[in-house]
Amino acid sequence: MNRLVAAAAAVQQVCHERDWGYCFVGGLAVRRWGRPRPTKDVDLIVLAGYGAETAVADALFARFAARFDNSRQFARDCRVVQIWAADRVAVDAVLGTSRRLGRIVRRASPWQVDGVALRTFSAEDLVVHKALSGRERDWLDVAGIVARQGDRLDRALILREFAPMLAQQGPHLGDPLAGLQRQQGHEALDRLASMLDVPPAPG
Numbered sequence: 001m002n003r004l005v006a007a008a009a010a011v012q013q014v015c016h017e018r019d020w021g022y023c024f025v026g027g028l029a030v031r032r033w034g035r036p037r038p039t040k041d042v043d044l045i046v047l048a049g050y051g052a053e054t055a056v057a058d059a060l061f062a063r064f065a066a067r068f069d070n071s072r073q074f075a076r077d078c079r080v081v082q083i084w085a086a087d088r089v090a091v092d093a094v095l096g097t098s099r100r101l102g103r104i105v106r107r108a109s110p111w112q113v114d115g116v117a118l119r120t121f122s123a124e125d126l127v128v129h130k131a132l133s134g135r136e137r138d139w140l141d142v143a144g145i146v147a148r149q150g151d152r153l154d155r156a157l158i159l160r161e162f163a164p165m166l167a168q169q170g171p172h173l174g175d176p177l178a179g180l181q182r183q184q185g186h187e188a189l190d191r192l193a194s195m196l197d198v199p200p201a202p203g
Contacts, residue, residue, distance in 0.1 A: 004028060005114045007089035008042045012118060014063050020056065021047035023108035024120045025129060032111045033123040035144030041090040047105055048079075048095040056095055057081045064091070100165065123149050128161045131192045139191070146195055155196045162192060 001009075008024055015022040027039025048056040057075040064083035066072060067090060071082045081093040104125045110117035121129065127145055130138040146153065193199060 001114045001116070003087045003089055004039065004042055005116055005118065006087065007085035007091060008044075008118050009116045010086045011042065011044065011060075011064070011083075011091055011093070014060060015044075015046065018056075018059055021102070021105040022119065023105050024118055025126070028118065029121040029126045030141050030144070032113070032120050033126055033145050034141055034148055037141075041092065042085065043092050044094070045101055045105065046081075046093050046095055047097060047101060049097045053079055053095050056093075060093060100161070103161075123152070124154050124157045125161070127153070127158050127192075128165065131162055131188060132165055134188055139195075142192070142195055153196070155198050158196060159189075159193065159198065163189060 004027070008028060012022070012024075022044055024042065024044045026041070026043030027037070028042060030036060030039075046056055054076065057072065060081045060083055061072065061075075064085055067082040067084055068074070075081045075095075079095040081091075081095065083091045083093070085091045104121065107122040107125060108119050109122065111120050123145055127142055130141045130145075
């Protein structure tokens with residue numbers, strides 16, 4: 001079994017035991033939906049409401065070693081649990097509670113790989129995530145997903161999820177970079193719409 005898959009399976013077992021909502025993101029999801037590229041770690045989302053972060057983090061730290069001396073404090077402050085899983089694979093578990101993350105987890109589905117069913121992002125949510133990140137390598141991932149999935153992608157869903165998230169990432173009132181950042185945001189939306197070969201939403 002691939003070492004990343006083995007590490008993900010070990011973390012997934014804890015999620016199942018605790019009945020947490022979760023899904024894998026990052027390189028494993030890219031491998032499922034797009035053009036696979038080398039990756040050394042495992043990323044996942046775990047649904048954890050405000051006040052429940054400590055219990056979730058403690059359960060993961062009880063099963064897996066913390067990666068850094070301050071990983072427990074980092075989990076409390078930043079809602080990211082940094083652990084070592086099987087074969088010293090680095091794992092980042094992002095603890096979230098938003099409605100959007102809830103929708104993402106509900107849309108996630110099992111992926112049969114190396115004899116294990118891992119629950120990952122949908123292809124559509126992966127596209128949104130990559131486009132919001134906005135790095136050139138993320139756009140390359142988007143291109144790979146679009147090319148591989150073709151007409152199976154729900155393009156309307158992607159744009160429906162992407163545009164509001166872009167607005168939420170906007171600057172605070174009075175930020176001198178506001179105009180530039182808004183322009184960059186619209187450029188990202190236009191770029192995504194072009195890659196999906198659909199017109200962007202008006203406004």
